[in-house]
């Protein structure tokens with residue numbers, strides 16, 4: 001699908017075409033050069049001309065989860081729900097941290113703030129579902145997925161910040177895929193749980209592009225797109241190496 005380009009920041013009076021961005025001219029580029037000379041490139045002011053690829057232009061996932069993964073999770077629904085609460089809490093915390101680190105304009109940060117609040121609402125909703133089902137919420141060993149994804153991130157700024165934002169996008173996109181599979185798999189035998197996952201799916205679909213768009217306030221979109229593709233390939237390798245487990249981001253069952 002062809003990439004579409006849009007104005008994201010409230011300050012953006014007009015959208016730049018891809019070729020205009022390729023030239024890298026204008027006030028944004030000057031501000032970027034000044035910040036680089038100062039040694040703090042990742043604190044460069046957000047571009048006044050923004051060109052951000054929409055989610056429908058995001059590179060495709062390099063790994064597709066087999067439906068057997070969701071079927072194999074059937075006996076583990078309580079453990080998955082406890083993990084869901086932890087994941088929502090972590091997602092809110094990650095969004096809050098990015099609020100302090102990403103040099104994006106107010107409009108983009110408002111979207112990130114709304115995302116953080118939405119993750120907390122998901123956390124509270126998951127806790128209510130656990131309560132209704134009589135499942136206690138408590139500590140749980142985390143899956144290795146997120147940590148392994150971060151091992152693929154650059155070590156130096158500003159590339160590191162972009163990679164961390166893109167890892168967040170990759171996790172959101174994978175969560176979207178997995179929750180849709182769980183909603184479909186539970187529809188026949190657990191309507192309450194199927195509805196729960198189906199309701200969350202829409203939010204995860206909206207969250208991934210928010211992180212990609214934020215990354216485009218740190219580095220040019222072509223660099224962001226290249227890192228996004230590389231991190232999706234890294235994620236595919238991580239998932240293929242992980243064993244099946246009662247976790248949202250586990251590997252597939254051996255027979256799949």
Ligand SMILES: [Fe+2]
Pocket residue numbers: 088091118119122200203204
């Ligand atoms: Fe969420």
Ligand SMILES: [Fe+2]
Pocket residue numbers: 091119172203204207
């Ligand atoms: Fe999310």
